[in-house]
Amino acid sequence: MLISSPFLSGNPGDETDSAWLDTIMRENAHDGTYPVGRNLCWHGGIHLEAPIRDNRSLPVRAIADGRVIFCNTPQPEQLGNPNHPLAYDNGWTSNGAVIIAHDADIGVEANDTVVTVRFYSLYHHLSSINVQQGAVVSRKDLIGEAGFIAGIANQIHFEIVCNDVNLQRLIGRTQGDLDTTTNGRTDVVFGEIYVKLPAGTPVYNVPNGRRLLHNNLVAHTRPVPGNGAALPLQPTAATAADYYIGLRYAMGEGAIAQRGDLTVTTYDADGTIVGSGAERNGEYNVYSKVREICNDIAEATRPSMYFVFELLRFGRVISNEADAPNLENVPHWRQVCLPDGVVGWVNLNNQQGDQRTTVFSDADFPQWRWWKLIDDDTSPNDNRCDSPSLNAIFDENGDGEITREELRNALTRRREEMRHMICSMPSEWNAATIEARWSWLRTATEENNHQALTDDDFTAFSDFVRALCLNAPADFLAARWRFHPRAFIEIFRKCGWLTESQLRDIYPASTAENRTRYLLAINKCCRKYFLTRLRAGNFFGQSLVESSSLRDMVERHNGPDPFVHFRRYERARNYTGWLGNILWNDGGNFRGRGFKQLTGRYNYVEYWLYRGWLLRSSYRDEWWRNVGWWGIQGDYVRAQHQDLHPIQNQPEVIAQLTQQMRPPNIVTPERAATDTVVCVDTACWFWAKNSIMGNNQRSLLHWANQNHHIWATRIIRGDSEQTTPTEQAYEAIAGAHFARRRDESNRIRRYLGDEP
Numbered sequence: 001m002l003i004s005s006p007f008l009s010g011n012p013g014d015e016t017d018s019a020w021l022d023t024i025m026r027e028n029a030h031d032g033t034y035p036v037g038r039n040l041c042w043h044g045g046i047h048l049e050a051p052i053r054d055n056r057s058l059p060v061r062a063i064a065d066g067r068v069i070f071c072n073t074p075q076p077e078q079l080g081n082p083n084h085p086l087a088y089d090n091g092w093t094s095n096g097a098v099i100i101a102h103d104a105d106i107g108v109e110a111n112d113t114v115v116t117v118r119f120y121s122l123y124h125h126l127s128s129i130n131v132q133q134g135a136v137v138s139r140k141d142l143i144g145e146a147g148f149i150a151g152i153a154n155q156i157h158f159e160i161v162c163n164d165v166n167l168q169r170l171i172g173r174t175q176g177d178l179d180t181t182t183n184g185r186t187d188v189v190f191g192e193i194y195v196k197l198p199a200g201t202p203v204y205n206v207p208n209g210r211r212l213l214h215n216n217l218v219a220h221t222r223p224v225p226g227n228g229a230a231l232p233l234q235p236t237a238a239t240a241a242d243y244y245i246g247l248r249y250a251m252g253e254g255a256i257a258q259r260g261d262l263t264v265t266t267y268d269a270d271g272t273i274v275g276s277g278a279e280r281n282g283e284y285n286v287y288s289k290v291r292e293i294c295n296d297i298a299e300a301t302r303p304s305m306y307f308v309f310e311l312l313r314f315g316r317v318i319s320n321e322a323d324a325p326n327l328e329n330v331p332h333w334r335q336v337c338l339p340d341g342v343v344g345w346v347n348l349n350n351q352q353g354d355q356r357t358t359v360f361s362d363a364d365f366p367q368w369r370w371w372k373l374i375d376d377d378t379s380p381n382d383n384r385c386d387s388p389s390l391n392a393i394f395d396e397n398g399d400g401e402i403t404r405e406e407l408r409n410a411l412t413r414r415r416e417e418m419r420h421m422i423c424s425m426p427s428e429w430n431a432a433t434i435e436a437r438w439s440w441l442r443t444a445t446e447e448n449n450h451q452a453l454t455d456d457d458f459t460a461f462s463d464f465v466r467a468l469c470l471n472a473p474a475d476f477l478a479a480r481w482r483f484h485p486r487a488f489i490e491i492f493r494k495c496g497w498l499t500e501s502q503l504r505d506i507y508p509a510s511t512a513e514n515r516t517r518y519l520l521a522i523n524k525c526c527r528k529y530f531l532t533r534l535r536a537g538n539f540f541g542q543s544l545v546e547s548s549s550l551r552d553m554v555e556r557h558n559g560p561d562p563f564v565h566f567r568r569y570e571r572a573r574n575y576t577g578w579l580g581n582i583l584w585n586d587g588g589n590f591r592g593r594g595f596k597q598l599t600g601r602y603n604y605v606e607y608w609l610y611r612g613w614l615l616r617s618s619y620r621d622e623w624w625r626n627v628g629w630w631g632i633q634g635d636y637v638r639a640q641h642q643d644l645h646p647i648q649n650q651p652e653v654i655a656q657l658t659q660q661m662r663p664p665n666i667v668t669p670e671r672a673a674t675d676t677v678v679c680v681d682t683a684c685w686f687w688a689k690n691s692i693m694g695n696n697q698r699s700l701l702h703w704a705n706q707n708h709h710i711w712a713t714r715i716i717r718g719d720s721e722q723t724t725p726t727e728q729a730y731e732a733i734a735g736a737h738f739a740r741r742r743d744e745s746n747r748i749r750r751y752l753g754d755e756p
Helices: 017-024 164-171 286-295 305-314 388-394 404-413 415-419 431-442 455-468 474-478 485-492 500-506 512-528 533-547 562-570 572-576 601-611 651-661 676-689 700-705 709-717 727-731 738-752
Strands: 045-049 066-072 096-108 114-129 142-149 152-162 193-197 210-212 217-220 243-249 262-267 273-279 333-337 343-347 358-361 372-374 421-424 481-483
Touching: 017 485, 045 142, 045 485, 066 114, 096 142, 096 512, 114 164, 152 164, 152 485, 243 333, 262 333, 273 333, 286 305, 286 676, 305 512, 305 601, 305 676, 372 388, 388 404, 404 415, 415 421, 431 455, 481 485, 500 512, 500 738, 512 676, 533 676, 533 700, 533 709, 533 738, 601 676, 700 709, 709 727, 709 738, 727 738
Parallel strands: 372 421
Antiparallel strands: 045 152, 066 096, 096 114, 114 142, 114 152, 142 152, 152 481, 193 243, 193 358, 210 217, 243 262, 262 273, 333 343, 421 481
16 A cells, blocks of 8 residues: 555655654644544544645645545635534634545455455545546545635545445454454564563573574674583573564664664553664664574574565564475574563564464554554444543543543543544434434533533534535445544555556556566565665666566577577676676576576575575585686686686586586576566565675665665666766666666656655
8 A cells, every 4th residue: 555645745854754744744633633522522534734835735635546436516615604504613614525435455365365455535624626526546646725624724624434344454353452362464564563472481681792593592793712602591581471572674764874773662561662772774684684593503404594584574474485484493582671671682483382472563453552443332323422442531530521621631642542543433424314413412411512502503503514514425424434544644654565556657668467467576575675665766766677667577688599698697707706607508597587687696596595495505605716617727817818708518527617616506597587476586685685784884775765876776786886986977888777777766766755
């Protein structure tokens, strides 16, 4: 799902997404609070004030792709006519309204069936409308202009609603709290990852300069002469209660220095933050941590790095691939903060006994992040809030009565909690139910109706309500589950799952056949490898050039024989570590394949190792470091030898070299192009292994976060800084296609971002 605010004024820059939403979606508290208003009446949306930019209010825009299912043309303002129904409550209220039905994809089930949801967005109190009923709209399309609410200008009522079937698809349940005795959903996974630590979980104190191994032994990070052996490790404490460890990867948000961090937060069962700490560059360095974990395990039992990456990324393996292993014996050590200032190391992948951990994500809408389903209204057909669970919150002194002051205080002090209530309530906009929904106003109550309405007053009120009601489709009026719109937008902005039409917008020159073929793999891989909205702009822009808009997953060649064309990849310059090609036909066998054109025996070997399809012990490192492969007698001289081709038709010499140098044997290298998952995964793997943040600060994700096209292109092409110091120098290299890489990356970045 791609989703944005109904008001847009560009990307948030150094702000977090949450801070930016607070700025762009300013709530007006005049009867516009969620889930109830000032009289304890259900209020299914929020009132937003249109931000002012360049001395004018921002227009209202579609929050996501969809279809307009209803429009209500606003009546012209009659500010001087106090008797008009829309002039009720001492000011004019605009009655322009637009309803959009959104069909969005948010994940995939185990059988590769895409999880598609439908929800509705309502934009009410518009002063003008720019769309027509039945129109197909895209995210960020202009809807109209904000109008008046009770005489206050530049206001809208904004609402998000769904039915029971789609609530199940959106949050994974329709009642109660999340079951924490088993892992959360795997069909939809996004946002912060949470691991439940049961009471009694062992906590370890690891001395400085050492690290934890897979079998709960402690070892030195670097070999120490005479003291390099692993030592037995004993826990120093145990958790006294259940805690939830949150792993929040920055995903490119916030200040530049923090955009690759991992924040580790400890929550108790009611959502209170016990402690929090940041792993600097923890997101950038996932690949190096995966490699470290796997290298600590004997090769005979070593799991695939491909799946261990998922363990660190999602807290578990969520792939539905046939070779997905059980990683119960692979550790996931994290340093966590516990009560009373205790800081220790715990294994987040403990699958043994009573201390077995369970794993969830934001897509599970967990209760320790305050998400709660409210479906206990004792009078569900009227607009009065008779929910015992909500009223217990509002009744601050517990005397059984809710005063206006108590309600106001609760809605102010516990606003964040209110944002996470998903409430079942009747629609405010159904003209056929006005009497049933509002007849209680004829009776005075302390908490929500201090003075009963007379017949005349009720008639005036009913006329006002009727003037705002919508002759909308029955499905919309019957949908009963409402979200706080800002909270809904914030959490689903973490999803990023693309539809086929959105992939078409990203790659307009692609064919429908290719989009259908690669869409699922692209979504899975982007989710796994942290390729979120703005980063994805650079990833897709670079890959557009590499794959010719999904068309070329095998490197093109001139002439009828690819092996002749790719002889250039077999030259003796490989002796210095160019591509690792050593044999006649290696250039053709290991030609560019996949979304990023994986090229050369060395790169194929690295990916095959990552997937667990090749054992490192089966070959010798630097197998290419023998000039005999090219028939060179004596020393290698670059100027003299670099363009020599490998020897051929000398089977005995080649056999002798093979026995001596033990080069790796890659079976079916064409899999990098024919297997759709591998085809895309090779590209994302390349981003992951080239995103490790070292002292030279050349992390690919780091440069993508800054939209730095020169460095991104250098890393992807393997160019040196000296060769390409400027954009002008890059543009002079015809084969680099730098201008297209830059321009397409910027275009896609704008499309995926929040610029209007």
